[in-house]
Amino acid sequence: MMLHGKVAIVIEGSRGIGCAASLLLANRGAKLVVHDPSQIDSAEKVATAIRSAGGEAIAYQADLREADQAAMLAAAAKQAFGRIDILVGGAEPSVEAAPFTDQSWASFADAFQGELRPAFVMTQAVIPYMTEQKFGRIIYVSSTHGKDPSPCMIAQGTAKGALNTFSTYIAQEFGPSGITANVVAHGFVDTVEASLLTEQEKAMISSFTPLGRVAKPEDVASVIAFLASDDARFLTGTYTPVTGGLSME
Numbered sequence: 001m002m003l004h005g006k007v008a009i010v011i012e013g014s015r016g017i018g019c020a021a022s023l024l025l026a027n028r029g030a031k032l033v034v035h036d037p038s039q040i041d042s043a044e045k046v047a048t049a050i051r052s053a054g055g056e057a058i059a060y061q062a063d064l065r066e067a068d069q070a071a072m073l074a075a076a077a078k079q080a081f082g083r084i085d086i087l088v089g090g091a092e093p094s095v096e097a098a099p100f101t102d103q104s105w106a107s108f109a110d111a112f113q114g115e116l117r118p119a120f121v122m123t124q125a126v127i128p129y130m131t132e133q134k135f136g137r138i139i140y141v142s143s144t145h146g147k148d149p150s151p152c153m154i155a156q157g158t159a160k161g162a163l164n165t166f167s168t169y170i171a172q173e174f175g176p177s178g179i180t181a182n183v184v185a186h187g188f189v190d191t192v193e194a195s196l197l198t199e200q201e202k203a204m205i206s207s208f209t210p211l212g213r214v215a216k217p218e219d220v221a222s223v224i225a226f227l228a229s230d231d232a233r234f235l236t237g238t239y240t241p242v243t244g245g246l247s248m249e
Contacts, residue, residue, distance in 0.1 A: 001028060001225060001229035001230075001231050002028050002029050002229070003025060003028045003029045003030040003086075003225075003228060004028075004029035004030075005029070006029070006030045006031070006085040006086055006228070007030065007031045007032075007033070007077060007081040007082070007083050007084055007085050007086065008022075008025045008030045008031070008032055008033070008085065008086035008087070008088065008228065009032075009033040009035065009073065009074070009077050009084060009086070009087050009088070009122075009126065010022045010025070010032060010033070010034055010035060010088040011035050011064065011087075011088060011090065011118065011122060012035060012036065012037065012090070013032070013033075013034040013035050013036070013043065013046060013088070014034055014035075014036040014039070014042035014043040014045065014046050014059075015036075015042065015191070016189070016191040016217055017090075017141060017186065017189060017191070017217045017220045017221060017224075018035075018088070018090075018141075019046055019217065020216075020217035020218045020220070020221035021088050021217075021220075021221040021224045021225070022034050022046050022050065022057075023049065023050065023221075024218070024221045024222065024224075024225050025086070025088075025224075025225055025228065026050040026053070026055040026056075026057060027053070027055070028225060028229075029055075030085075030086065030228075031055070031056040031057065031080075031081045032047065032050055032055065032056070032057040032058075033057070033058055033059075033060055033073070033076065033077045033080070033081075034046045034047045034050075034057055034058070034059050034060070035059075035060050035061070035062060035064075035073065036059070036060075036061055037061070037062065037063055037064065038061065038063075039061070040059055040060075040061040043059035043060060043061060044059040046059070047059040056081070058076070058077075058080050060073050060076055060077075064117075064118035064121060064122050065113060065114070065117045065118060065121070066121070067121040067124070067125070070118075070121040070122045070124070070125040071125045073122070073125065074122075074125035074126050078129060083129065083133060084126050084129040084130060084136070085130070085133075085135060085136060085137060086136075086137045086139070086228045087122065087123070087126050087136070087137070087138045087139070088139050088141065088224055088228070089118065089122055089123070089138070089139070089140050089141065090119075090140055090141025090142060090163075096155070097152040097153060097156075098152055098155075099151070099152055099154075100154050103154065103155060107155065108154075108155050108158075110155075111155035111156055111158070111159040112158075112162065114159075115156070115159035115160065115162070115163060116159060116162055116163060116166065119140060119163055119166060120166070123138065123170060126138075127174065127179070130174075130177065130178075130179050131174070131177045131179070134177060134178040135178045135179070136174070136177075136178065136179035136180070137179075137180055137227065137228045137232075138167075138179065138180065138181040138182070139181075139182055139183075139184060139224050139227045139228060140163055140164075140166075140167045140181070140182070140183045140184070141183075141184055141185075141186070141220070141224070142160045142163050142167075142183045142184065142185040142186075142239075143156070143157075143160050143185055143186055143187070144185050144186070144187045144241055144243060144246075144247045145157035145160050146158075146159075146160030146161035146163065146164050146185060147161065147164070147185070147239075147241075147247070148247055160185075163183070164183050164185070164239055167181045167182065167183045167237070167239075168181075168237045171236040171237035172237065175236055180227075180232070180233075180235060180236035181236055181237065182227045182232070182235060182236060182237070182238045182239075182240070183238065183239045183240065184220060184223050184224055184227065184242055185239060185240065185241045185242065185243075186215060186220045186241075186242050186243065187215065187242075187243035187244075187246050187247060188205050188214055188215065189214070189215045189216070189217055189219075189220060190202065190214045190215065190216055190217075191217055202214055205246075208246060209243070209244040209245060209246045210244060210245030210246070211244035211245055212244070213244065214244075215242060215243065215244060219242055220242045223240055223242050227240075
């Protein structure tokens, strides 16, 4: 599943699952554009680690709710490395957890703006390059909230469900151009953001999980790398939950 000669853009590639994906794709030979929405230093830290290990990477900061910034990111990737083969996209916007009766339309709509707009504008930005070269791998990072409702997660879950559907339409429309689009959906992942949970709470999640532990970012990154590789050349429009069996298809 090596990726030599391929160029990957990883959205929010400086932390959590995105960071793990950036490092793994680079380890398998891809050239990386590591994105961060607000902190270029965070993206540069990951890019520096990739270069120190012998890889090629640049850092890029952009607000991907804005189409012009997405277009500039894609153009920077093309200028730096000559092509764009892989897009790993999946924003993790800050969404207030609240029951439906406490939701305002504004807060509900914010989840879509934070989740779907970056996927929409970044996909539009890279599609022309992928269509021209008759090759592309798009992997959207979703979560199981999009299919498995959880209390107080209606805004994020509905937005993630919309992302899942969006991916199937991209897969259908651009399959003839050699472009695949697939979804990787994670459940609870032990990242910095998960530090709010106690060890007892993590142990409880592990007890409900058939594989007996919570996910690490690298578990999700490995599936992303597979879908980016030629081993997944005949997969498109798929949804893969990476949950250790807690969610099954």
